[in-house]
Amino acid sequence: MTSFTDLGLIEPLLRAVASEGYETPTPIQVGAIPPLAEGRDLLGIAQTGTGKTAAFVLPILQRLAAGNVRPKSRTIRALVLTPTRELAVQIADSARSYGRNLKLTRATIFGGVGQNPQTQALARGVDLVVATPGRLLDLMEQGHLRLDAVEHFVLDEADRMLDMGFLPAVRRIVAALPTDRQTALFSATMPTEIEKLAGGLLRDPARVAVTPVSSTVDRINQRVLFVEKTNKRALLADLLRDRGIARALVFTRTKHGANKVAEQLAKGGVRADAIHGNKSQNARQRALDGFRSGDLRVLVATDIAARGIDVDGVTHVINFDLPNEPESYVHRIGRTARAGADGAAISFCDSEEAPWLRDIEKVIGKQVPVDPAHPWHDEAAAAAVTSRRKPAGRPGQAPGGAGRGRRSGGSGNGGGFNGGGRRRAA
Structure with a gap:
């Protein structure tokens, strides 16, 4: 070695x-x-x-x-x-x-x-x-x-x-x-x-x-939740009731959306803040320091601002909005499962975002498993994706993956994500 x-x-x-x-x-x-x-x-x-x-x-x-x-x-x-x-x-x-x-x-x-x-x-x-x-x-x-x-x-x-x-x-x-x-x-x-x-x-x-863009980290447990756009905030709040989601990086498409999501979470008692280009440098650094130290449980970010986020121990990446560039999906989820740890990536997908999910699956070379076991599951959005999917490649796996129960990604991967494995240089 x-x-x-x-x-x-x-x-x-x-x-x-x-x-x-x-x-x-x-x-x-x-x-x-x-x-x-x-x-x-x-x-x-x-x-x-x-x-x-x-x-x-x-x-x-x-x-x-x-x-x-x-x-x-x-x-x-x-x-x-x-x-x-x-x-x-x-x-x-x-x-x-x-x-x-x-x-x-x-x-x-x-x-x-x-x-x-x-x-x-x-x-x-x-x-x-x-x-x-x-x-x-x-x-x-x-x-x-x-x-x-x-x-x-x-x-x-x-x-x-x-x-x-x-x-x-x-x-x-x-x-x-x-x-x-x-x-x-x-x-x-x-x-x-x-x-x-x-x-x-x-x-x-x-x-x-190294790490070509067409591949994703094997240790990341990926899943997609189909949901109407108007129900995304309620779904996020519901997911965060799972304490296994110890340190989450949430991605939105717009700066305004990042502010709205962070404000809603804070009102619901979740320690959260937003980071994006419209915030002052001091405010951005304060939010990043709080997330790194653990004072903040959730950091809501846009893609551009997130390029500077280098924090170990991110247990979950949550795509509140799917990116319209498949490569951005790979960059986003790569912020978990670092330093030899495991991690989870949860993506919300509404009907308008269905084409972007299909593009993501083409780039990563596999289907993202669907988790329908949540109160806001949107069958129309699911159909827009699964109807165009090819049957899954592994024998015995249903197209689109099996639902694994509500919040299974959180409780199954919470807590010790930044343990295990030797530390590597940034």
């Missing part, structure tokens, strides 16, 4: 990794750390939860430490570009933990907060900056930083950059970088636009791909 020592990491990083309780590197770390530590460019196909943060942060810290160069004022040596504020904070926190035994400086650059602490850090020069595109460009235009000294550049969550309309900003940032640099690009999917971007950014890159 490969260890972090086998990956050629220096002793201060090995000590930091051990202090975090990490023992076994993940496949993306095994594949990415050696070529990045050697200075090669890299193209990584990896979803959230595979350990890709450590896969690029550890080798970058190692190369920065080996360089033994002090950055000049308003310059940076390594830049990690990421689409959301939450993800920027998470990566910066990881860099702080992994680099605790190294004399390297770090800064996090994102909007929604005052810029003075950020500009003060940049004025001294910084070894590693984690940034979102908008605020980084803003500070560049104000003259607070230059990118001509960047030695290492990481573009993380490239497909989400595309979804959020950030590619023009990314191209402007890349144009300000020196041509002689190391570049790594990570993306969960590889649409044509991202392939073109990678082709222009990377030079003879090493390629690492």
Whole structure:
């Protein structure tokens, strides 16, 4: 079995990794750390939860430490570009933990907060900056930083950059970088636009791909509940009476919907809050911290905001609204069953969402079992899906899966989801 020592990491990083309780590197770390530590460019196909943060942060810290160069004022040596504020904070926190035994400086650059602490850090020069595109460009235009000294550049969550309309900003940032640099690009999917971007950014890159988007984590217990749209809130409240649903991440399609669901749950006595792009950075961070600490039992999120959520021990992912992109379903449910634990994914589906469920099943390569044993089961929505399904592939399994009793996913998988298994790096 490969260890972090086998990956050629220096002793201060090995000590930091051990202090975090990490023992076994993940496949993306095994594949990415050696070529990045050697200075090669890299193209990584990896979803959230595979350990890709450590896969690029550890080798970058190692190369920065080996360089033994002090950055000049308003310059940076390594830049990690990421689409959301939450993800920027998470990566910066990881860099702080992994680099605790190294004399390297770090800064996090994102909007929604005052810029003075950020500009003060940049004025001294910084070894590693984690940034979102908008605020980084803003500070560049104000003259607070230059990118001509960047030695290492990481573009993380490239497909989400595309979804959020950030590619023009990314191209402007890349144009300000020196041509002689190391570049790594990570993306969960590889649409044509991202392939073109990678082709222009990377030079003879090493390629690492793990957890393809067409597969889902085997440990996740998936099921779908057919329900009319107007009954979804009542169904969610009913499900949450099961204390086995200890820490739930609930996805809605809109920011307004996230607020409504969180407010309803709070009125019903469930510790819940919402996280989305319209909330201030402080409010978003407060909600995320509360969810991570256990003060909040439920966090209601939109897809874009959820890209920065990296929390162990999520026992359930609940799709209050199904996503209209099948890949988003895979990203969503991948936030449970992490760190060697089990998990459950429960999806609500109304008649309008039936085509999206069929698309999801095509992408994941299997039918999501139907659970009809709840008071709001909608036969019309079920028929819209099951009538077009092929018979199940395993002998003896009924098409669409068998109903397993009310709240069976909760009580059967509650409690100890983040126990068992060795802890792995983020």
